Amino acid sequence: MLVRKSTAVWQGSLKDGKGRMSLGSGAFDGAYSFGSRFENGAGTNPEELIGAAHAGCFSMALSGVLTQAGFPPREVATEARVALDKGPEGFSIMRSDLVTEADVPGIDAGLFARLAEEAKKGCPVSRALKGVEISLQAKLVSRG
DSSP states (O other): OOOOOEEEEEESOTTTOEEEEEETTSSOEEEEEHHHHHSSOSSBOHHHHHHHHHHHHHHHHHHHHHHHTTOOOSEEEEEEEEEEEEETTEEEEEEEEEEEEEEOTTOOHHHHHHHHHHHHHHOHHHHHTTTSEEEEEEEEOOOO
């Protein structure tokens, strides 16, 4: 079993405090605050990091299912839009919208759409977000 770690340190009250989040690999270390999470302030936030994880996982999963089907992609580019909203029980991640463009020589649009849905369901981050609505817009493109 692979175990990955990240850390977060928060100092101060919720609204006036500040924090730092770091990936265990050292690839990212960034500040976050009430403003970066609940407003449009500078810094990162947990939802943005979940989005990066979801986009990265889905891109790899789609590449894998395409390759397994005999259509190795030239490129898969994915954006994940993670929505945080306040409900009756407080703030919750409500959904993650995946928007992907893939350059896949020789595949038809119908098969591509089916394989993209398969990748969405099989991606480990999608499975971890099981209680969250996940949408997918998948588009074939040709980047030459």
